[in-house]
Amino acid sequence: MRNGVPAEQPKVSVIMPVRDGERWVAEAIRSVRDQTFAGFELLVIDDGSTDATPAILAQVAATDPRVIVLRQPRDGLVAGLNRGLATARAALIARLDADDIALPDRLAQQVDYMQRHPDVVLLGGWATIIDENGRQKGRDMRPSPQALRSTLMKKSPFIHPTVMFRAEAARRVGGYHAAFEAGEDYDFWLRLADIGEVAILPELLICYREHGGSVTRTRQLRQIYSARLAKLAAAARQAGRPDPSTALSAPPDWHDPAPGPFERDSSRLFRMLELADPTVAATIPASAVDLDAITSQLRTLTAGERKFAQAAVLNLLRRGGLPVPHTTLWRLLLRLGPVKAAKLLLGDK
Structure with missing residues (x-):
């Protein structure tokens, strides 16, 4: 309920964590508000921003009841994602990062696919690469929609800010796990694949921004370490053994x-x-x-x-x-x- 009026039940909850995102967050939010599919709520999780982000979010939320701002101290990405998952009211959840742009038909295309394929619990898509000024960099990320399960056991074929997944399935597998720092998405995809089908929609859904905040060598190493552990855990589950990663409460x-x-x-x-x-x-x-x-x-x-x-x-x-x-x-x-x-x-x- 907002302002004493019951809010309409959304069909899609878009989850967007942000920390100090003043440069691009307004554009990312606008790309969601301008979707051809209108039955959504946008949950923006502010992870302790100290720049102009809180003011930008407050201004948007005051003019659009579909935009809901959740604030937390600097608890990190996994905490923000799980808070969004816990708050989401829709049966379908879409991800978008606060520096990316959703193309106008992104939600409509994914909702249509998920409705026609009720066995699919996780759906990815393609992305166009843009620079920090929004200019196309002349290439796209187009992961193959074929042989996804075999690919998934080797590496992640999903671009995180393009995905849509079923809320019930996400909660059933326990959401994102903090132990897989920098690889929490890959571990999540593997656990979703344990309980349903996965797919990639061969359509450009977002503009994915590459900018100066490059990944450090240490974070790259942590990412591939988490990916190795996620694959080992998935292999154990597939072999009918207990998930060995359940003993991990932290990276x-x-x-x-x-x-x-x-x-x-x-x-x-x-x-x-x-x-x-x-x-x-x-x-x-x-x-x-x-x-x-x-x-x-x-x-x-x-x-x-x-x-x-x-x-x-x-x-x-x-x-x-x-x-x-x-x-x-x-x-x-x-x-x-x-x-x-x-x-x-x-x-x-």
Whole structure:
């Protein structure tokens, strides 16, 4: 109820977390308000913004009862997503980031598809890449809608701000899990796929903004670490075993001297992948260099993990002074990929 008048039940709840998003949040909200499909509510979760974002949100909410602002201290993205999920009134939930733009027919197309395919619990789409000024960068993200389940067990084929999913299914699997920091979406997709069908609508649904707030090397490493754990958990569930990730209440620290059995091997591997940072590689004690952590996992390394491993071994080669023969490091570097090894040695990272 708003202003004493019962609010109409929305068919779609759009969830948009934001923190200090004054530059683009008004445009993102406008793209939702201008949808050809009108039966929505927009839940904007303000994660402790200290810029002009709160004032922008208050002004919009005062003029459009479909826009509902939820405020929280700086609890982070997962907390904001789960708060939006808990508050949402609609049976369908759509995501949009506060720096992206929904194309006018985005909701209409996805609602139509979900109505015609009641077995689908998660629906993605395509995105056009734009720069920070809204100019197209000449390319699109068009993940293949084919063989989604096999692809999903290797990597995420979904662009998070394009997805629509069923609220009942999302709540049944427990929403987003904080333990999978930077990879919480991938873990969520895998759990949704446990209980229903997944699909990608081969249509451009949003403009996805790439801008100066680039992902750091540390966050990239955390993202692929979380992805590895999410895949291991999914494999256990599919084999009929208990989900080993339920013991995790927070993102694991791969430096933990007493890791749990679920994350032990992955943590050992990622302590070595962290050496892709030259500063870390230069300061690690020689006794902590554990090449077997990489070689024992060589067959299972993803492209992202392999890239970090190559850079880590190259940094060890450049450092020198280790009780590891250079020939051993060379052999490992070549096993990780001879072409990439040559590029790294030439300084082409």
